[in-house]
Amino acid sequence: MGFDGWLLDVRFDGDEAVLWLRTAEGEKVKLRDRYTPDFYAEPxxxxxAQLRDLLEEHDLVAGVSTARRRSSIREMAETEVVNIRVDEVGNYRALLDEVDRMPCVAATYDGDLEHELKYLCDRSLIPLGPVEVEADGRALRSIAPIPRTLDVEPPPIRLLAFALKLGSSRGEILTFDENLEQEDCHHRSRKLNQSHAHSSLLQTLPLIV
Incomplete structure (x- = not known):
């Protein structure tokens, strides 16, 4: 399955990136992509090459290679570093901290980004930006940004506007979305009135968004 659309959101569920997209026809699509994060270490x-050989047998390392990059935005000269790919998202922080403490490592790079941001940067993706997508069922095969022009159409999304009123013993939801059924609004208001407004709001809010 292939389509053009817009990337709305990226979240992580274990070792998978969960992508929400909109097609050009306005259809909502949810895809999953296996993700193995990486970082760099300067020997x-x-x-x-010696640091690479030292790390390649580590149980948490999925892949390791050498590369050249700048050590900072102030340094124009490139230095040879090691790119380390972690086997699972859950092991990322532990391996990063272990490598950073090694006496044969001067510094580690690209380890402070959230996985969602790193996923976007690694693929040159922009939130709400146009993309070309290939998928096999619900599994993402490839995603690439569509080159932007000066004439960019916004994604086909609707704005849900609502207000929350809180009192000492009751809460009320006022919605301005005409597509929400009146009965559904009454049901949510009744749930808010069942207990303390603050705790009820926390239970009900996921139903709203």
Missing amino acids: LGMAA
């Missing part, structure tokens, strides 16, 4: 007192 100290040894060559990058």
Whole structure:
């Protein structure tokens, strides 16, 4: 399955990135993509190839290679570093901290980004930006940004506007979305009135969004 659309959101569920997209026809699509995060390590007192060989047998390392990159935005000269890909998202922080403490590592890079941001950066994706997508069922096969022009149409999304009123013993939801059924609004208001307004709001809010 292939389509053009817009990338609305990226969230992580374990080792999978969950992508929400809108097609050009306005259809909502949810896809999943297996993700193995990575970071860089600069060697100290040894060559990058030696550090690569030292790390490639680590149980949490899915892949390791050498690369050249700038150590900071202030440095124009490139240095040889090691790219380390972690086997699972859940092991990312533990391996990053372990490598950062190694006496043969001068510094680690790209380890402070949230996985959602890193996923977008690695694929040159822009939130709400147009994309070309290939999928096999609900599994993402490929996603690429469509080159932007000066004439960019916004994604086909609707705005749901609502207001929340809280009192000491009751809460009320006022919605301005004419597509929400009146009966559904009454049901949500009754749920808010069943207990303390603040705790009820926390229970009901996921139903609203």
